[in-house]
Amino acid sequence: MSDHRPRSAVQSLCAVLLAISLMVVPLAVVRPAYAVDVGHVLEAVGLLREYYVDRLDVITLLNGALAGVRSALSNAGVQTDTPEIPAGTQATQAEALFRTRFDAAIAAAGGRVSRDALAQAAIRAMTTQLQDSHVYYLSPDSYQEYQRRQRGQVAFSGIGVVLIPREGRFYVRDVVPGGPAAAAGVQQFDRIARIDNTPTGGLQADQLSGLIRGPSGTSVTLVLERPGHADPVSLTVTRAPIQVPTVFQARVIDGGIGYLQFYQFGARSGAEFRGALERMLAGGMRAMVLDLRGNLGGFVNELETITSLLLPPGRTIYQEVARGGQARAVRTAGVPVMPQQQPIIVLVDEASASAAELLAAALQENGRAVLVGQKTMGAVEAAIMVGLSDGSGMSVTVRRLSSSQGHRLEGNGVVPEIAVELSIADMDQGRDSQFQAALQLARQRLGTAARLDAVAGR
Numbered sequence: 119m120s121d122h123r124p125r126s127a128v129q130s131l132c133a134v135l136l137a138i139s140l141m142v143v144p145l146a147v148v149r150p151a152y153a154v155d156v157g158h159v160l161e162a163v164g165l166l167r168e169y170y171v172d173r174l175d176v177i178t179l180l181n182g183a184l185a186g187v188r189s190a191l192s193n194a195g196v197q198t199d200t201p202e203i204p205a206g207t208q209a210t211q212a213e214a215l216f217r218t219r220f221d222a223a224i225a226a227a228g229g230r231v232s233r234d235a236l237a238q239a240a241i242r243a244m245t246t247q248l249q250d251s252h253v254y255y256l257s258p259d260s261y262q263e264y265q266r267r268q269r270g271q272v273a274f275s276g277i278g279v280v281l282i283p284r285e286g287r288f289y290v291r292d293v294v295p296g297g298p299a300a301a302a303g304v305q306q307f308d309r310i311a312r313i314d315n316t317p318t319g320g321l322q323a324d325q326l327s328g329l330i331r332g333p334s335g336t337s338v339t340l341v342l343e344r345p346g347h348a349d350p351v352s353l354t355v356t357r358a359p360i361q362v363p364t365v366f367q368a369r370v371i372d373g374g375i376g377y378l379q380f381y382q383f384g385a386r387s388g389a390e391f392r393g394a395l396e397r398m399l400a401g402g403m404r405a406m407v408l409d410l411r412g413n414l415g416g417f418v419n420e421l422e423t424i425t426s427l428l429l430p431p432g433r434t435i436y437q438e439v440a441r442g443g444q445a446r447a448v449r450t451a452g453v454p455v456m457p458q459q460q461p462i463i464v465l466v467d468e469a470s471a472s473a474a475e476l477l478a479a480a481l482q483e484n485g486r487a488v489l490v491g492q493k494t495m496g497a498v499e500a501a502i503m504v505g506l507s508d509g510s511g512m513s514v515t516v517r518r519l520s521s522s523q524g525h526r527l528e529g530n531g532v533v534p535e536i537a538v539e540l541s542i543a544d545m546d547q548g549r550d551s552q553f554q555a556a557l558q559l560a561r562q563r564l565g566t567a568a569r570l571d572a573v574a575g576r
Contacts, residue, residue, distance in 0.1 A: 186243025
């Protein structure tokens with residue numbers, strides 16, 4: 119596959135604001151968390167073999183887990199021999215050998231790596247080796263946050279910003295409406311130079327996220343480099359519970375152009391999307407810019423609902439192949455809300471993933487919209503989130519997905535017709551070059567439609 123970047127890109131974005139994959143229905147609820155051990159690694163092996171879309175070999179999975187064990191020990195400065203399990207070993211014997219090797223690794227660690235950390239490293243390595251964007255492990259805390267976000271509930275305590283990491287710098291992509299950062303005056307394209315006394319240069323995304331998040335009611339001071347300001351701006355923000363909305367913005371710009379910034383396919387997002395469309399149409403919308411930048415996806419049924427609001431019934435949204443080779447095409451149903459003569463411009467970027475990619479591709483391939491921005495992430499599969507008995511979770515791909523015309527987007531992404539980069543220079547100047555390009559195109563499309571109406575005497 120070309121440009122295979124989905125997994126690392128998703129993990130980087132998870133650290134800033136937990137990723138949502140294209141999900142079907144979670145199989146299990148959160149259980150009370152307790153210590154992780156070798157049994158949970160074998161539990162994860164069994165779940166992968168039971169549900170993953172392709173048949174998986176137990177020896178390959180266990181050796182992947184052992185690679186994670188070796189890596190965790192090495193990172194802690196522990197040198198030990200943890201040999202692989204030989205090919206052809208019977209499953210029950212292979213599991214016994216894995217237990218023996220895992221216990222030996224714990225003994226060799228001598229307390230420098232905990233049993234929990236070693237087991238989690240084993241599971242993460244086992245899922246990573248599949249090189250599948252929708253197979254990954256979530257710790258108990260991350261799994262609980264994931265479930266809260268999927269239900270549209272308060273997910274975590276922080277300040278409410280979405281960040282763009284670029285060349286060691288962190289820019290504010292968006293400010294969550296109604297959140298603490300918005301109240302404190304944080305603005306789009308502010309660059310976070312310091313958090314309290316810590317410079318942000320050289321930090322990883324998860325490190326920066328850890329500095330920003332914290333208990334509700336506590337404060338954090340941000341030193342920001344703001345476009346148009348010669349001196350840094352210092353703001354103190356009081357942390358609070360953050361509920362990430364489905365729709366960040368829905369407004370009609372002068373000239374009848376609607377702007378809908380759609381952020382995630384969570385629970386009831388189809389109803390919220392419909393409501394936003396209806397309000398903009400009532401407000402005089404004649405064309406729409408649909409912003410899917412940073413949208414990491416969500417529930418597959420919400421994708422189908424939303425696409426049906428924009429396309430006529432019977433149009434193919436995507437194609438899927440399940441375990442065993444069963445294939446089907448998923449199509450729109452019902453009467454669309456958006457009038458078909460009204461132009462749609464879709465904004466996408468490298469952080470548009472999963473359901474957002476399928477929506478963009480469906481609109482593009484059905485001739486309903488023009489895409490502007492940058493190639494999408496290329497992380498497109500259908501997965502279930504399975505709860506493990508320690509309270510953690512694991513996402514498992516259960517169906518392979520393709521675009522409406524059968525193009526595989528996993529590892530490839532969706533390529534916009536009009537390529538526009540949001541550069542560091544743009545952000546330093548406070549200019550959203552992608553949005554401006556989409557707005558200009560929408561105005562051109564409205565002008566063309568008006569001239570055609572005039573010629574036709576309408």
